Amino acid sequence: MEIGIIGGGAAGFFAAIYASGPGRKVTIFEKSPKLLSKVKISGGGRCNVTHRPMEISKLVKNYPRGEKFLKKVFSKFKSEDTIHWFESRGVKLKLEADGRMFPVSDSSQTIIDVLLKEAQKLNITIRKSCGVKSIHPQGTQYKLETEAGLFVIDKLIIATGGHPKLDSYSFLKNLNHSVLDPIPSLFTFNTPKESIRELMGLSVTDGIVKIEGTKLTYRGPILVTHWGVSGPAVLKLSAFGAQWLKDQNYVATALINWNGAYGEDQFNSHIKSYALAHPNRKVESNSLFQIPARLWEHLTRLAGIENAQLYGTLSKKQINKLVQNLFCYTLKVEGKTTFKEEFVTAGGIALNEVNPETLESKYHPNLYFAGEVLNIDGITGGFNFQAAWSTGFLAGTALSN
Incomplete structure (x- = not known):
């Protein structure tokens, strides 16, 4: 035969x-x-x-x-x-x-x-x-x-x-x-207009990535690249959202929680507690939530926090903005980069x-x-x-x- x-x-x-x-x-x-x-x-x-x-x-x-x-x-x-x-x-x-x-x-x-x-x-x-x-x-x-x-x-x-x-x-x-x-089916998110790309090589071990306006969400490591964001959380999300993202011509809004162990209220209360306990520590040089130092500096700058500003001087508006950046960081996705060597369809x-x-x-x-x-x-x-x-x-x- x-x-x-x-x-x-x-x-x-x-x-x-x-x-x-x-x-x-x-x-x-x-x-x-x-x-x-x-x-x-x-x-x-x-x-x-x-x-x-x-x-x-x-x-x-x-x-x-x-x-x-x-x-x-x-x-x-x-x-x-x-x-x-x-x-x-x-x-x-x-x-x-x-x-x-x-x-x-x-x-x-x-x-x-x-x-x-x-x-x-x-x-x-x-x-x-x-x-x-x-x-x-x-x-x-x-x-x-x-x-x-x-x-x-x-x-x-x-x-x-x-x-x-x-x-x-x-x-x-x-x-x-x-x-x-x-x-x-497996690709990274390109974010050509986003400042996050300046932090290429940086990663967090337990983030959450969501696609705004959908139920698409995935939790896991996130990697910042020259092109945008990658890592297992992004790649896995791209697989489940492959058809939807293609239909949108790979233009979407990604929302990132940089530490999936914390919710919005937990971020808020922890920052306030830390500020009460350590009012004379500089915000920029004292990262919380296991956030890498370079990313923490980036998030504090976006929150309007000055270089040498102390925790004890943070305004309610600054805290709210910092929490927003930690819990719901917004990225405009415009395009993708496919893993050519491990192409999956x-x-x-x-x-x-x-x-x-x-x-x-x-x-x-x-x-x-x-x-x-x-x-x-x-x-x-x-x-x-x-x-x-x-x-x-x-x-x-x-x-x-």
Whole structure:
């Protein structure tokens, strides 16, 4: 039996590994000269393999698109299974404080090597620089027109990943599947007219970012960049707000609480208490709420507080303004910067056209999908790779049954 896997990424390799077996010839078709390129560069070259194990009901909440669909997928293969798969093959993983999991080697090459070794052990054929131009259903088989000629395949898994443009999915047109327009899912907020950019490199560990006029909000680390604001809170918010932000042409108002442990009233009462206890201390040089010194100076200047002003001389108006800057700092967002090296898209094959129990097409027998080619995307933290391993596993095992 001829089995074809289109895509030499994480989902493609896992699908190929689990589709292998006696009497099956498995071939991976990869259009680029490189394999597992996204694995190579992810996590700053360390590869964020998965996230700390959690209940499936909580795990699926980290996927802006695909939550319901993934409940069934993860019931077959979840984070614990990923950890066991790699560790049983000699790749030890470590857990970081924020829940991300990396190889102990801190090198993505470790992950690549074990996948290539497994493929070699199973005699999987890999055709690099062999892009698929079109797919032609022929009864229950598929004729692939590739850059290296024609191939007739008995069972086919499409695991080509996400693409930034709809044109990139044109090779699927003969299958008549709906492809949702791809849009960026993880990006930073550009704030070209805001003075906050002068503080580039500064970060807070526990902020809250909201989009004014929506229910979109996320709590976590915030990083100030040359372009505007980034960090996990912003990136995760951008994923959940991907469609809304695109519809607004990436023009919006972001509201930031620089320390999520405090509410407006708590900021206010704490500043007043501190002023009573330490009236002769300079405001600018005595930061509160674990706010970095440079950010604190910035916020006090915006509140109209003079350089050498003492806490005991703060007016009610100045305190109110400082509280406003701490609790509800307003930023005008105008544009985005996409993480090119870790590009994640919303969009792809419509999930209602795929069986979540098997990942088989509802339109064509012996045709399966895996990975980000589906309209599934996760926030940062190892969730996109977990979806790749899980869907690859499910498509590969379903196909081999």
